[in-house]
Amino acid sequence: MAKVIVVTSGKGGVGKTTTSASFSSGLALRGNRTVVIDFDVGLRNLDLIMGCERRVVFDIVNVIHGEAALSRALIKDKHCDNLFVLPASQTRDKEALTLDGVQRIIDELKESFDYIVCDSPAGIEHGAYSAMYFADEALVVTNPEVSSVRDSDRILGILAAKSRRAVEGREPVKEHLLVTRYNPTRVAAGEMLSVDDIQEILRIPLLGVIPESEAVLQASNAGTPAIHLEKSDVAEAYKDVVARFMGEDVPMRFVTAEKVGLFKRLFGGR
Amino acid sequence: MSLIDSLLAYLRGDEKKTAAVAKERLQIILAHERAGRGADAPDYLPALQEELLQVIAKYIHIDRDMIKVQLEKHGDYEVLELNVTLPERPRA
Ligand SMILES: Nc1ncnc2c1ncn2[C@@H]1O[C@H](COP(=O)(O)OP(=O)(O)OP(=O)(O)O)[C@@H](O)[C@H]1O
Numbered sequence: 001m002a003k004v005i006v007v008t009s010g011k012g013g014v015g016k017t018t019t020s021a022s023f024s025s026g027l028a029l030r031g032n033r034t035v036v037i038d039f040d041v042g043l044r045n046l047d048l049i050m051g052c053e054r055r056v057v058f059d060i061v062n063v064i065h066g067e068a069a070l071s072r073a074l075i076k077d078k079h080c081d082n083l084f085v086l087p088a089s090q091t092r093d094k095e096a097l098t099l100d101g102v103q104r105i106i107d108e109l110k111e112s113f114d115y116i117v118c119d120s121p122a123g124i125e126h127g128a129y130s131a132m133y134f135a136d137e138a139l140v141v142t143n144p145e146v147s148s149v150r151d152s153d154r155i156l157g158i159l160a161a162k163s164r165r166a167v168e169g170r171e172p173v174k175e176h177l178l179v180t181r182y183n184p185t186r187v188a189a190g191e192m193l194s195v196d197d198i199q200e201i202l203r204i205p206l207l208g209v210i211p212e213s214e215a216v217l218q219a220s221n222a223g224t225p226a227i228h229l230e231k232s233d234v235a236e237a238y239k240d241v242v243a244r245f246m247g248e249d250v251p252m253r254f255v256t257a258e259k260v261g262l263f264k265r266l267f268g269g270r
Numbered sequence: 271m272s273l274i275d276s277l278l279a280y281l282r283g284d285e286k287k288t289a290a291v292a293k294e295r296l297q298i299i300l301a302h303e304r305a306g307r308g309a310d311a312p313d314y315l316p317a318l319q320e321e322l323l324q325v326i327a328k329y330i331h332i333d334r335d336m337i338k339v340q341l342e343k344h345g346d347y348e349v350l351e352l353n354v355t356l357p358e359r360p361r362a
């Protein structure tokens with residue numbers, strides 16, 4: 001049975017699109033037939049992060065309006081065989097995503113894919129709502145920062161009350177905490193909320209921790225999802241996340257600071 | 271220790287790291303927001319809270335944050351909980 005996974009956060013700019021790109025690529029690399037949908041209508045970006053922006057012809061709104069067949073709007077990813085991208089419209093506004101239309105698309109995708117990953121826009125308005133409504137599972141992307149944690153809590157409340165699973169009284173959406181842009185050195189210095197703090201506050205199972213890394217910018221510059229970068233922490237961290245999602249027991253990495261050098265130990269500095 | 275105190279303490283250097291301050295603040299605000307959200311927090315709660323505040327203020331001088339109205343679910347029935355913290359009585 002195909003699974004629908006929403007990548008959501010409430011707060012903007014925390015790493016949803018970066019995560020959607022790497023997570024869907026990771027699922028596909030493991031042989032799963034995967035499609036990733038950009039729900040950020042009006043501010044499409046997933047195409048750029050996946051490096052397929054010049055191949056966009058039709059988008060999700062065209063499909064909803066019956067102007068293009070779903071199969072014609074799907075773009076095959078250039079890095080992975082089993083991955084397809086359904087881009088958002090750049091010119092319409094988010095109201096164009098009717099629940100009815102989205103449902104038809106998801107139902108059709110369920111026939112040929114194992115995983116349907118939905119990259120949510122920021123906020124708690126219509127766009128975010130239509131991205132999470134059909135979800136079976138949710139990756140709640142959270143930065144170690146007060147406003148991000150608060151917004152994640154808000155989104156968790158919405159998932160629990162307004163998703164289709166909640167409305168129909170079915171088993172609730174399975175929630176996963178994904179802490180991104182984590183800086184273990186600052187955590188050790190007491191300057192940043194720790195993963196444990198965040199988990200204690202949000203009270204949902206931790207799927208993984210993605211370190212803050214300069215490699216992410218390089219990946220987006222090149223239009224290559226970060227998971228493909230050689231020898232980078234972020235790529236390793238995203239691979240771990242996918243492995244855990246698939247049920248493997250992988251220990252957490254990148255949560256503790258590297259050894260502090262002699263200079264720092266001598267001269268302190270908090 | 272109040273938040274301002276802890277922030278001052280931090281700036282003075284006698285600790286309480288900002289991450290700890292952040293955690294404490296989040297725990298307080300989220301406890302509050304979750305209570306308001308409840309299972310299906312009815313939307314009259316804020317108005318009810320406001321009117322109760324006005325009535326109580328006729329008799330006792332209290333601050334806005336000294337009164338809290340929330341709906342709690344206990345099994346099959348719901349309890350409307352009204353919490354008023356009275357100011358300390360000045361000693362005669
Ligand atoms: N682990 C990371 N390390 C460093 N930078 C990161 C990391 N993850 C994301 N970023 C950067 O943060 C910015 C926002 O990322 P991204 O676009 O994925 O967020 P978003 O949640 O999708 O934003 P929006 O809410 O606008 O859709 C980008 O510049 C991205 O390169």
Ligand SMILES: [Mg+2]
Nearest residue numbers: 016017040045
């Ligand atoms: Mg995005």
